[in-house]
Each structure stands twice: as structure tokens, then as C-alpha cells.
Amino acid sequence: MKSPVFSQWRGTVTVVVRGEAIESFINELYRQGIRIWDLVALPDGKMEMNLQVADFFSLRPLLKRTGCRLRIKKRSGLPFTLARLWQRKWFGIGFAVFLAVVFSLSQLVWDIEIKGNVKILDEDVLKVAREERLYPFQWIFSLPEQDKLSAELNRKLPGTSWVGVSRTGTKISIQIVEATQPKEQGLASPRHLVSKADAIITYIYAEKGQPEVNKNDRVRKGQILVSGIQGGKAVVSKGEVKGNVWHEYNIEVPLLRRQKAYTGEKKERGYLFFGKTAIQLSGYGKVNFDHSQMLTEFNPLTWRSIKLPIGWMSEKILETTELEIKLSKNQAVNDGIERARRDILAKHGANSVILNQKILHEKTDNGKVYMKVLFEVEQNIAEELPIVYDQGE
Amino acid sequence: MSRFVRKFRKWTVDALGLPGDLVLDLPRLTLIGNKQLYIENHRGVVHFTPESLHLELSHGKLEVEGAGLVIKEIMPEEVVIEGRIFGIKYRGTEESK
Numbered sequence: 001m002k003s004p005v006f007s008q009w010r011g012t013v014t015v016v017v018r019g020e021a022i023e024s025f026i027n028e029l030y031r032q033g034i035r036i037w038d039l040v041a042l043p044d045g046k047m048e049m050n051l052q053v054a055d056f057f058s059l060r061p062l063l064k065r066t067g068c069r070l071r072i073k074k075r076s077g078l079p080f081t082l083a084r085l086w087q088r089k090w091f092g093i094g095f096a097v098f099l100a101v102v103f104s105l106s107q108l109v110w111d112i113e114i115k116g117n118v119k120i121l122d123e124d125v126l127k128v129a130r131e132e133r134l135y136p137f138q139w140i141f142s143l144p145e146q147d148k149l150s151a152e153l154n155r156k157l158p159g160t161s162w163v164g165v166s167r168t169g170t171k172i173s174i175q176i177v178e179a180t181q182p183k184e185q186g187l188a189s190p191r192h193l194v195s196k197a198d199a200i201i202t203y204i205y206a207e208k209g210q211p212e213v214n215k216n217d218r219v220r221k222g223q224i225l226v227s228g229i230q231g232g233k234a235v236v237s238k239g240e241v242k243g244n245v246w247h248e249y250n251i252e253v254p255l256l257r258r259q260k261a262y263t264g265e266k267k268e269r270g271y272l273f274f275g276k277t278a279i280q281l282s283g284y285g286k287v288n289f290d291h292s293q294m295l296t297e298f299n300p301l302t303w304r305s306i307k308l309p310i311g312w313m314s315e316k317i318l319e320t321t322e323l324e325i326k327l328s329k330n331q332a333v334n335d336g337i338e339r340a341r342r343d344i345l346a347k348h349g350a351n352s353v354i355l356n357q358k359i360l361h362e363k364t365d366n367g368k369v370y371m372k373v374l375f376e377v378e379q380n381i382a383e384e385l386p387i388v389y390d391q392g393e
Numbered sequence: 394m395s396r397f398v399r400k401f402r403k404w405t406v407d408a409l410g411l412p413g414d415l416v417l418d419l420p421r422l423t424l425i426g427n428k429q430l431y432i433e434n435h436r437g438v439v440h441f442t443p444e445s446l447h448l449e450l451s452h453g454k455l456e457v458e459g460a461g462l463v464i465k466e467i468m469p470e471e472v473v474i475e476g477r478i479f480g481i482k483y484r485g486t487e488e489s490k
Contacts, residue, residue: 039465040443043443047441
């Protein structure tokens, strides 16, 4: 039979018995009710057996009666383990202390993370959290309940619409949702809206201030569109005024366009570099390109975003050719107008609309097309002009 | 046990169909392959080596031959043997049959 589980618990000994009448010793054993198991006869006439610790001390009279001698070979089980442990009690105590320290360290708040704040400072949040007994190296179990904590933080932090507190291990995350506040308007001095250019008004909307012109009126550059003097008081006039403006463009487009292009032929060179010196390792040989472009690339060894002064440098030599593209006159004209249109949109706002275009004059000379083009553009023409008091009076 | 009593018991076993190990104190052996042997109703160990085990019975002796024999457990009436068992022999029981 296998040694029972409980025998391990109570402790077992393996003994070797020698003597003349071992068989009768064994017979005596079980007759006395002593349990033994795994009885093995050793080649030199001895026998090895297992028995429980409790039975061990009742062996002595039997041994005497049968004239056998006994030697303990092995002790196992809980009592012996405990005895061994007792000899190393300081080790055991140290281990227990270690476990206690690790456990108690895991019961501390180590880190407070604040997320979602844009305008509210971390320091302010931490200060309020400290008032609520939430700070680093505080015991987790002495923290207030999480819903109470978040409610208190929300109450005490102005400008928050919601505050959530959650704990992951030893880390506390404070999630803040800031209340959206209306955009603060900068203070502005009283002003007029005046025209930027000579134009014909197509749209006028005065949010504030006195409109001075009507739709379809012709205005000059600098003329007041929306006045900042309303009922004898100076106000900050505000509004949107659109008008048709003419822009004249002098455009010249060459008929022959030169363009660089890669042929696809390339050569690569590899270098190993140390500081300022580089040793070429690959890509020897002559380069027989007429025109070429060189791209140099550094690949330094990095360690945690620190670049080391050692690394690999590669040079790519790409062959280029010069392409000559001949444009027809029509293409050149279209090209020039397209360029001018893009220029208008960039200068006068993307919501400008080009209503009309007219080529006033066009000539081809010296391989170039010269043009004069007039564009009619509907664009924003309002410009702010501050009202200045006491002008030298 | 006197001769008469023994004869009477044998007769009861035959007549009533009772199992012999209960009434006649005969050993009951359970052999599992050649690996394990349970012997009930033994009367003690006479000789034990890894190659052979001699057991005392109420009549005669039982000899177990094998290799690497181990007494897994031994109790007043029962013994469990493990190892490679080659043979089981009775000695000194001829006259009782």
C-alpha cells in the first residue's frame, strides 16, 4: 500500500533493520498492531521498511526480544519539516516579514494619474484630492468610497462637469471631464468696417453698427461700409460684407518647360561611421552618370532615444535626366490662368468665388506667352478700422 | 483441531457450498498478473528475500518466488506483495487434502 496522506502529515520514518530473526520481528510488529509498509529485503540480509513516527518508540521492546538492531535511514513528513524549519526560524521569520512588507506595499497608493484635464492644473486636482485624503503613499483601505470621492472632487473642483475615480492595483486614475465654457471674447475697441478694395456690394450684413452702403452700391477703397458710430455712440461694428472686385493679372508662361526626372538607375554605397569618420564598406566602383542626385541617410545606433555616434550611413546616387516639355500655346494659357486662380483663392480667402475672367491682351514672344487677364471675384471686402478720438484737436 | 472436527468442517463446506477460506481457515490468494499478490489468512512470515517469500499458513507453507519482491503492507491476516512473481508453491499441505 502507498503511504497514506495522513502518515505524511504525522511523519514517517524509513528504518533499516538487521539481525538474525528479522522475520519474527516483522511478525511481532503486525501482531502488535504496528503498521508497516514498503518492506524491502536488502541483499545483505537487512530489511528496510517504513513506519509512522508514533509507532517508532514501541519498537524498542520488540527489538530487544528478537535481538535485532535498527538504524534510521530517512525521516519525512510534517513533524520533521517543522523541526528543520525551527532550526532556521530566523529565515522563516524573514520570509514572513518579506511577505508582509510586499503585501503592505501593495496596499499603498503609489501613483495618481489625472486624465482629461485641459485647463485645470494637475496641482489643483492633487491639492483637492489631498483634502479628500487621496495622496501618494496613503493606505488604499483608508480611502473614502470611490463614488463619494468622485462626487466630492466634482463639487470642489470648479469647471468640471464630471470626475471619475478608479483604482487599478496601486494606481488611482482621476478622470476629469471639463465643463465646456463659452468662448471668451477678446475686448475690442470701437471700429468701423471699411472696404478693402474698389468693389460693387453684393451682400451686406451688419451684426452691429450702422450700415452705410446698400447692395449694388459702388464703393471705393477705404470707404466706410458699416459705421461704428451708432446713435452718437461708438460701438464695435461687426458684420460681413461681400463685393465684386476686379483683379488684373500679368501672366507670363514659358512654352518650354524643363523638368528633372529620375531615370531609375541608381547606385548605393554603404558606410560605417564613427563620429566624423566613415568607412566605406559597400558600393565601390565608378559612377558614370552625367547628372545625378545624392541622397544621404544616417542610421545611428540608438539606445532609448539616445543616438550613439556609431552607425550605418548609406548614400544613394540616383541618375537624373532633364526633360524638356514643349507646351502648346493653349496649354500655356490654361496653365497661367489656373495659376492665377489659385493665387486669388490663396490671397482673398477660400470662400471667394471667381465669377468671370477675361483675357485682355495676349502675345507670344521669345518662347513665352505674355497675358493680361482680368478676373471678377466675389470676395469678402470688409476690413476693420479703429475709431480714433481726439485726432490732434 | 482434532481430526473429527476437521472432517466435520470439510463435510459442511462440501454439503452447504460455503467458501473454504471462511470455514477451513484456508488462504485466499488474489494474483493480479504477475505484479501483485494479496494473501489473506496467513500466519506469519518465515523467510523473506527479494527473490522469495515464505509464509506460514494454518496448514503448511506458501512459497512465492519472484524478483524484486516488496511487502507493500502487512497486517495480522493479510499481506500484499508486489514485484515480479514467477511462481506460487504449497508445501506440507498434502496430508490435509
